[in-house]
Amino acid sequence: MAESKLVNVELSFDRDVLRNQIDIYKRLKRNGYLESAQKELESIEHQLALVQQSYPDQYEELKAELAL
Structure with missing residues (x-):
């Protein structure tokens, strides 16, 4: 019987990188x-x-930046 192994992956992200990506999106648009x-x-949206x-x-803060 195969055992199911759960892998605990902690999300780490760079807020500045995501903000830069939001700025790029706004300029493209x-x-x-x-x-x-x-x-x-x-x-x-995937990252958010x-x-x-x-x-x-931090999600609410970044989501608000996207809406501006």
Whole structure:
């Protein structure tokens, strides 16, 4: 019988890197590069979902920056 092993992975992220990614998304969108902006947004949203699970207090702050 195979045993199921759970791996505990702690999420670590660099807030400045994510903020830079948000800035890049905003510039792409503002300059009309909508396809690239959409890809960047998908990546940001994925990262935010991980942040929400591990760092809920920082999630709200970063989500607000994305909305600006």
